[in-house]
Amino acid sequence: MAKFKGFLFGLFLVGSIALNIFFLTNNLYAGYVNKQQLSWSQRAAAEAEAVASVSCSGHGITYLDGLFLDGKPVCECNSCYGGPTCSHFLPDCVANADSGDPLFLEPFWMQHAESSALLVAGWHRMSYGFADQSSMSQVLQNHILKVHSISRNAITKGKYLVFGAGSTQLLSAAVFALSLNSSSLARVVAASPYYPVYKTQTDFFETAHFEFQGDALLMKRSSNSTGNVIEFVTSPNNPDGLLRKAVLQGSSVNAIYDHAYYWPHFTAIPAPADEDVMIFTISKLTGHAGSRFGWALVKDEDVYLNMLKYTQLAELGVSRDTQLRALQLLKVVLEGDGREIFHFAYEKMRDRWEKISQIVSLSKRYTIQDIPPQYCNFFEKVRGPSPAYVWLKCEREEDTNCNAVLRGANIIGRLGSLFNASDRYVRLSLLKRDDDFNLLLYRLKELVSKEGGANQLIEPKLIVL
Structure with missing residues (x-):
């Protein structure tokens, strides 16, 4: 019995040593191979x-x-910061809330520095196309469809995908495609207040096929919507964050739905969008506006082919490097259950909206848009607003230029007339870095504190780290 136990002990000892040698050798070999593989990228x-x-x-x-x-x-x-290491705060600095740069998501990507990093070899995708001769990565297309499935913001079944250099190019491509086979001039419209690029871009690229003709609401009131009409519909809207539907109806009316902000961190998703032409952009999904990548979901094959033709003639498709970066970013978005970025961004935008709302509510001179709570298909509950922008109104009759009033308080926004609205309105961006938002908050507190009867507002304090 003792000999048998000794034999078993010896057997286990030999086996243990063999396993340790195997794992040690395997790790050394893996480290050697890894070192060899990293030789050109180090x-x-x-x-x-x-x-x-x-x-x-x-x-x-x-x-x-x-x-x-x-x-x-x-x-x-x-x-508002300077010096060699940006440690010097400029106390008289203006709070610039004009641009829609989505830099509020920088902290998220710094937290995911490793998984989102990308190293591009010098020989990466040097060809005009992929192996299948297309200009669009099939893997990237699959990831886009997964993101829509998780966010529950769009029905993709039965739709064609078109890539573009941001949503801006795709908006133009859609106008081109919808007007190409028209027997009459296509009249392009949008309901006020609307995103200024709809007018400026359409005017710039105006052809014998289409021209911009202003406010869709005016066209509806005049009952002059006969002939080919193309309506831009921004939902949620830029600048006021409200969900919208097309104003004009009829067999000769085509709608281009700009869903740049139709993500769970900017709006409740009452139901997945299912329009004929829907345009999205990575700039407002992940914050990477500088990468210039967007996509369209298109129902009609002819419209899809004409949009594809537009992007091919303009750019020979989207840069392969851009597509690679977009793919890497969406891989991070889809990690785990694919919900992390939406929760992170929603909580930040909701917090910013609540702080701004609290300050403006104490004012008799300024108001902001009302966005009621709504059921969200993504969060599966009723949720409050978290818009990208504040649509602020100067209520006093004498404040005919609200932006000028704000400039006097060291705040810069985007004037209402740029959105085909009254200049008593100003759009203030909530998308910028924490430093910029904190300064905007401070300047607004200063502004409201100077009003009579606003004594309940705590004296503004700017914390500079």
């Missing part, structure tokens, strides 16, 4: 890490393609 990775490690006091950032001084990257400071 320099690029080291450069990226070196730039990313530069401290800009939390109020700036460095970039691989930014300026270098004495071989070191120069900090690009956030608004």
Whole structure:
């Protein structure tokens, strides 16, 4: 019995040693192979890490393609900060809430620096097309469909996908496609207040096929919607964040639905969108406006083919490098249950809206748009508003230029007339970095505190880290 136990002990000991040798050898070999595989990429990775490690006091950032001084990257400071490391706050700085740069998502991507990083080889996709001769990555298409499925914001079944250089190019491509085979001039309209690019872009590319003719609401009132009409519908709307449907109806009316903001972090999703032409953009989904990538979901095959023709003639399709970056970003979006980015972004936008609303509610001179709580298909509950913009109105009759009033308080917004609305309105962006939002909050507190009867507002304090 003792001999048998000794034999078993020896057998287990030999087996244990063999397993340890196997795992040790395997790890050493894997490390060797990994080292060999990383031989050509180590320099690029080291450069990226070196730039990313530069401290800009939390109020700036460095970039691989930014300026270098004495071989070191120069900090690009956030608004109202200066100095070599962006540590100096400029106290008289203006709160610039004009642009729609979606930089509020920077912290999310810094938290996911490793999984979102991308190293592009010098020989990556040098060809005009992919192996199947198309200009659109099939893998990226699959990821886009998954994102829509998780966010529950669009029905993709029975739709064709078209890639574009941001939604801006696709808006133009859709006008082109919908007017191409028309026997009469297509009249392009949008209901006020509307995104200014609809007019400026349509006017710029005006052809014998189409022209911009203003407000869809005016056309409806005049009952002059006969002939070929193309209506831009922004839902949720830019600038006021309200969900919209087409104003005009009829067999000769075609709608282009701009769903740039139809994501759970900007609006309740009462139901998945199912229009004939729907346009989305990565800039408002992930915040990467500079990558210039968007897509359209199109029901009609002829419209799809004509939009595809437009993008092919204009750009030979979207840059393969851009598609690769979009793919990497969507891989991160889809990690886990694919809901993290929506929760992160919604909580931030909701918090910003609530803080702004609280301040403006104490004012008798200014008001903002009313967005009622609504059931959301994504969150599966009734949720409050979290819009991208504040549509602020100066209520006093003498304040005919609201932006001028705000400029006097060191606040810059976008004038209402740019959206074909009264200049008593100003659009203020909530999409910018935390530094910019905090300054906007402070300036608004100052503004409202100066009103008579606003004593319940706590004295504004600007915390500078």
